[in-house]
Amino acid sequence: MNRCAIFDLDGTLVDSPRGIVTTFAAVFAQLDLPTVDSPTIHATIGLPLPAAFAKILGTSEDEPVVTACVELYQATFRKIVLPLATQLVFPGVYDGLQSLRDDGFRLAVATSKYIGNAEALLTAAGLREEFSVVVGADQVSKPKPDPESGLLVLRRLGVSPRNAVMVGDTTHDINMAHGAGMASIAVTYGVHGVDQLLGANPTWLVDSFAGVVAAVRECA
Known part of the structure; x- marks a missing residue:
């Protein structure tokens, strides 16, 4: 069976959640977006990236800013989390x-x-x-x-x-x-x-x- x-x-x-929070914060900083506190980011862990960024930014998943965040996150995550x-x-x-x-x-x-x-x-x-x-x-x-x-x-x-x-x-x-x-x-x-x-x-x-x-x- x-x-x-x-x-x-x-x-x-x-x-990895602690590294995820750091990665989100790095993305917002690199894109000159407003700073978001760690608990707000942490609350979105478990959601797909577009949904998480859209929720934090208060916008829809198909907005260009969400796409930019997701793309930058992918590269930044590998630099921050993978070595650890x-x-x-x-x-x-x-x-x-x-x-x-x-x-x-x-x-x-x-x-x-x-x-x-x-x-x-x-x-x-x-x-x-x-x-x-x-x-x-x-x-x-x-x-x-x-x-x-x-x-x-x-x-x-x-x-x-x-x-x-x-x-x-x-x-x-x-x-x-x-x-x-x-x-x-x-x-x-x-x-x-x-x-x-x-x-x-x-x-x-x-x-x-x-x-x-x-x-x-x-x-x-």
């Missing part, structure tokens, strides 16, 4: 992923990152080889919280939703899982707080990657 665990990237596998990638991997992730693979689970990533930066971050962190499939926000018409990303992963792996689980640190991940008919594991060490995560009704709530591994095994 094919069994699959799908992981979010930022705030779930890698503690191995230091940002959460405790227990390396061994935990290997353990799940040894147990026969197919592993995948569904992220709100564009695929180029997602692949680059996973490679820089030494994690890319653990995953059979990686799906980025620019590979679907409706990114998270829409279920399309998760369903694309399942199609590529040939796995039924009832044999899959989504692991993530935001309500966007949990709502994607609900829409795709999958179980879900919410982690409390990422972006969204416990109360916010519980409001999305995850199947499990865990506070460490060791807890993730145990919960994934319960899904089997």
Whole structure:
């Protein structure tokens, strides 16, 4: 029986949110846009880049300023975050992923990152080889919280939703899982707080990657 665990990237596998906030701030500075406080930026993590920039700037996603921000972000992110990638991997992730693979689970990533930066971050962190499939926000018409990303992963792996689980640190991940008919594991060490995560009704709530591994095994 094919069994699959799908992981979010930022705030779930890698503690990249702090680098993301720095990257956003650098983009605003380089484009001479008004300074935005860290909590406002942090609140958009988990959204696709166009949606995040549009929300912060109070405009629509198709505005030229949003396009400029997204393009500059892609290059700036690689300069700021990628050199630190191995230091940002959460405790227990390396061994935990290997353990799940040894147990026969197919592993995948569904992220709100564009695929180029997602692949680059996973490679820089030494994690890319653990995953059979990686799906980025620019590979679907409706990114998270829409279920399309998760369903694309399942199609590529040939796995039924009832044999899959989504692991993530935001309500966007949990709502994607609900829409795709999958179980879900919410982690409390990422972006969204416990109360916010519980409001999305995850199947499990865990506070460490060791807890993730145990919960994934319960899904089997």
